[in-house]
Amino acid sequence: MTFNFPQKVLFKHCDPAGIVFYPRYFEMINDVIEAFFAEVVKAPFEDMHLHAAVPTAEIQCKFLKPSRHGDHLNLQLSSIRVGRSSFELAVDAYCGDEHRFSAKSTIVYVNENGRPTAWPDTMRIALEKNIKGNDA
Template sequence: MTQHTFEREHKIHFSECDPAGIVFYPQYFVLFNDLIESWIDELLPEGYRGLIGARRVGMPTVHLEVDFKAIGKMGEAVRHSLDVERPGQKSLTLTWACTGEDGVMRMAARQTIVTTSLDTHESIAIPDDLRTVIERAAAAARR
């Protein structure tokens, strides 16, 4: 099995599905935002809340490419994975995927996020402590 930078199990809920009982595609974006928040929670002592709250550092998406490969169904157990493709000076490119227990990928995406000041809404350098733990997590996944 491939080692990912960060991953979580998830059960697809009724609230994430359309009337046909399959994942309504925008829900994947909510689920992966949750995955990023959980990842930052594990990386930084103050977590995502401290990053955007006290430190006023935002992480908005500036580019997103998505491929929907198979349907996800209500009640299905899936694995969400996140990998660091490229840490830049002010941005971070991530790849993420949703894979079923059957090993079939439901969707995959490539996302670029930028670190910003939530006071000025201008891009800023990725904070040193965040960069350090991101690079460490990515290196550990590649071993």
């Protein structure tokens, strides 16, 4: 399953040349992860962050083509693997048929002390259901 998240490129995302300043893509990646957790996992960050968090442990990104102010991007989140406390995912951004960037990331579920801890069962089940080819 792929989770789709529309993102219009706004002025705040751009450098003086009018193209997306690359750190802003990382904000967009976080936005799609936050929306995925709220809509699919049913664990909105504003609720989860009262007792836990999901910081990024690793991220890799390839910038394929520039995006410009006013472009309409479709960010697509795909689940790769669920570990005991980790979740590997991919985010690909398209403008129409044009692939703009590709990222792979690992986030980790941590408790209020910042220590990795096992996913709660309801969250694990929701994450596992969204892995491509998984009929769980």
